[in-house]
Amino acid sequence: MKKIITGIGLLLFSLNILGQDIAKGYVFEDINLNGKKDRKEQGIPQVSVSNGTQVVQTDKKGKYELPITNDNIIFVIKPEGYATKLNENNLPQFYYIHKPEGSPKSKFSGVQPTGKLPRSVNFALTLSEEKExxxxxxxxxxxxxxxxxxxxxxxxxxxxxxxxxxxxxxxxxxxxxxxxxxxxxxxxxxxxxxxxxxxxxxxxxxxxxxxxxxxxxxxxxxxxxxxxxxxxxxxxxxxxxxxxxxxxxxxxxxxxxxxxxxxxxxxxxxxxxxxxxxxxxxxxxxxxxxxxxxxxxxxxxxxxxxxxxxxxxxxxxxxxxxxxxxxxxxxxxxxxxxxxxxxxxxxxxxxxxxxxxxxxxxxxxxxxxxxxxxxxxxxxxxxxxxxxxxxxxxAGKEKDFQMKIFAPKVVATGRNTQAGIFVNFFMGKEDDEVLYRIDGGDWKSMEYTATKDPSYEILVYEWDLAEQLMPGRRSSNPINSTHLWRGNIPTKLKPGKHTIEIKATDMFGKTYTATTSYQLENPR
CATH class of the missing domain: 3.60.21.10 (Metallo-dependent phosphatases)
Incomplete structure (x- = not known):
């Protein structure tokens, strides 16, 4: 009689050639929170488990099987409505490392030898209310x-x-x-x-x-x-x-x-x-x-x-x-x-x-x-x-601090100037709307510009111009920002203080505001 090699037999034969084994176990609801599958604790069906490449789902009893090599990590893919155990450092424990001989020798140590593959590699989950x-x-x-x-x-x-x-x-x-x-x-x-x-x-x-x-x-x-x-x-x-x-x-x-x-x-x-x-x-x-x-x-x-x-x-x-x-x-x-x-x-x-x-x-x-x-x-x-x-x-600011405004402090009344008002809208992108107005006047659009933020340039070049070494370390050179806008400074106004208001709207429709001011003085 001719011997027939089934698909499963061929798979197992191939795994043996490649030095692989089969990891098997359960994904289960850990009712008493002891991390172990007790007799009365039920497996959870249709939960994904992976060896880092292949992904399978548990059967109706919560059981899975996966091929595994001598350098593998088996992990459960946490389903919606469940939680995995945390260690003392709040790191989720959703995996089992299988490295019988440990990691190769390196400058920094890796995984210590894990020994023989356990008979059952189980993953404990607990029910958890998850809001959408x-x-x-x-x-x-x-x-x-x-x-x-x-x-x-x-x-x-x-x-x-x-x-x-x-x-x-x-x-x-x-x-x-x-x-x-x-x-x-x-x-x-x-x-x-x-x-x-x-x-x-x-x-x-x-x-x-x-x-x-x-x-x-x-x-x-x-x-x-x-x-x-x-x-x-x-x-x-x-x-x-x-x-x-x-x-x-x-x-x-x-x-x-x-x-x-x-x-x-x-x-x-x-x-x-x-x-x-x-x-x-x-x-x-x-x-x-x-x-x-x-x-x-x-x-x-x-x-x-x-x-x-x-x-x-x-x-x-x-x-x-x-x-x-x-x-x-x-x-x-x-x-x-x-x-x-x-x-x-x-x-x-x-x-x-x-x-x-x-x-x-x-x-x-x-x-x-x-x-x-x-x-x-x-x-x-x-x-x-x-x-x-x-x-x-x-960091260190109120949550509504979403932009940085750069504007000259003093400008000559009546004279045209190439100085400008710059707004770095930290979460912005090119087609966002950024508006400005002076002294409560009409809102005007600012122009998106892919250039360096002058506010940051000042921080960097302060180090280069200092005559004594400053505490800390010089920052990196400026690069073009992808969230910078520019507006012109009105100079044909009365001498005195003038208020600049900025209104920026992000891609989600959320609007933020900020203000600053500049001084107009008669030319000397």
Whole structure:
């Protein structure tokens, strides 16, 4: 009789050849909160579980099976209406690391040997009320290079959001530290003070630089935070977190390049198979899809495959950091994103600002304004079902501080001047409406201009003109801002003080106002 190899038998045969095994277990409701599946605790059906590439769903008893290698992380994709356990540092524990021999030797230690694969790898979930209207707190690039900068981060950012209410979770968009991976622990302890579940993205300064291959560059990150690629659901939003740094750069084996390995893109594709099309898909990574200088910083074929996958979903948003500026980018048909509505990427301003540079404030913390004139701060993303709005909070300022006005202090009466009124609207984009008026007169449109913010130029050149060394560190040179507007200064008015009012409306229809003044004096 001829022996027939079934599809399952062929799969198992192939797995054995590749040194793979099968991980199996349950996703269950942990009623008594002990983290273990007790006899009376029921499995949860139709929950996605992944090995970082493949994604399967649990059966009616909550059971799953996945192939696994000797270098894998198995994780549950948190479903809507459930919560995962947190550790003492408020980091969600949704994964199991399987590295029997541990991570390869590196300058910074990775995962310790995990030993033999458990007979059952189970994931405990608890029921959790999730509202469709929610707000997430988002940090860009904390990036401390030393303990002093951990203190700047803690005093300048964490102290403002310590114990924040009505925010179900937070997210850091990479560059959690600055190359010294021993700072992961103090970073974790600092963020733990916020008091809410915290998710993390891997950045290019969070890598093992001595890794010979990209898939080994996240070993120390994994030891502290778990998988660098994962997803979860909250309300009507599906979040996909990705490491988008290819290191070493596959083009020349030097430096890094924005993009994904094939297995990472396969994960996104496999994950989205089980996501309802009416959900909002929010992708979070470190390196933005667009480089404003036109440099080739992101692998185009990866971007195109990503856009093809996302084109089936009518509601999408991506979040990035990395640039240490703030920007709103949009992708349409000309970029390969074929859909009626463009894809929006919010490139979030950073909590470290311009790398902790600039003058020191009254607390001894660098003011660290970014090169485009955006002050350091953090973002809030407000979700309502599959809709969203974004807000930016400047550190140390009231929440309505959304723009910086630059205008001359004194101008000659009756004389034409090339001086202007400049408004840096931190969350703005080119087609936003920014109006101004003088002394309560008629509102006039300001002109969008892609140039350097004079307010920031003053901060930088103060260092160059100082006759004595100033405390702190000189900021980076100015670059063109993507959210700057200009208006002319009326000079044919009576001598004296004149009030400038600004009214700016963002892409979500939210309007902000600010005022300043200038003096007109007769020429001498």
């Amino acid at each position: 209207a929610l707000t997430a707190l988002v940090f860009g690039d904390p990036q401390p290079y030393n303990v002093q900068e951990i203190e700047y981060f803690t005093k300048g950012i964490i102290s403002e959001v310590d114990g924040i209410k009505n925010i179900p979770f937070g997210l850091s968009l990479g560059d959690l530290v600055g190359n010294n991976l021993e700072l992961f622990e103090p970073y974790i302890k600092a963020v733990q003070k916020v008091g809410i579940p915290w998710y993390n993205v891997m950045g290019n300064h969070d890598m093992n630089f001595d890794a010979p291959q990209d898939h080994l560059s996240d070993e120390t990150y994994e030891a502290h935070f778990g998988p660098a690629n994962y997803s979860f659901n909250y309300g009507k939003v599906h979040f996909i977190i990705m490491d988008d740094i290819l290191y070493p750069d596959p083009r020349d084996e030097k430096g890094y390049w924005g993009g994904f390995r094939k297995d990472q893109l396969d994960f996104i594709e496999n994950d989205l198979k089980y996501v309802n099309k009416d959900k909002l898909i929010v992708l979070a990574w470190h390196i933005p899809l667009l480089e404003p200088t036109g440099e080739d910083t992101f692998k185009n074929e990866d971007k195109q495959r990503l856009f093809t996958m996302l084109s089936e979903f009518p509601h999408t948003l991506s979040l990035s950091a990395h640039t240490h500026i703030q920007r709103q980018d949009f992708f349409g048909e000309q970029d390969g994103f074929i859909r009626d509505v463009q894809h929006h990427e919010y490139n979030v301003g950073t909590t470290s600002g311009d790398w902790y540079s600039g003058k020191l404030d009254e607390q001894g913390i660098p003011i660290s304004v970014m090169r485009d004139g955006t002050p350091k701060g953090y973002a809030f993303i407000h979700f309502d079902g599959n809709k969203y709005q974004t807000d930016y909070k400047v």
